[in-house]
Amino acid sequence: MGGRLMDWARILAYITGTVGQELLLRNEYLAAENRILRGQLKGRLRFSDAERLILINVARLSTQNSFATQSGPKRTHGAARH
Secondary structure (H helix, E strand, O other): OHHHHHHHHHHHHHHHHHHHHHHHHHHHHHHHHHHHHHHHOOOOOOOOHHHHHHHHHHHHHHHHHHHHHOOOOOOOOOOOOO
16 A cells, blocks of 8 residues: 555656646746847836736735745734734
């Protein structure tokens, strides 16, 4: 039974690593594309209120997900420290 558990642990580690690598590569591509497109712009890019809300919501989800994956006790901004 211990061998089967180890097999599952290895499979899970492999899949997690593969997905993580894919996300890193996708992120690098988007960052490079962003730099290229910014270089092609003349002047300042202006966002509508609706576009700003989209960016705010995506950033908020991204921040929540990164905090959720970190270990340690969860705290809210208004929580008192004892």
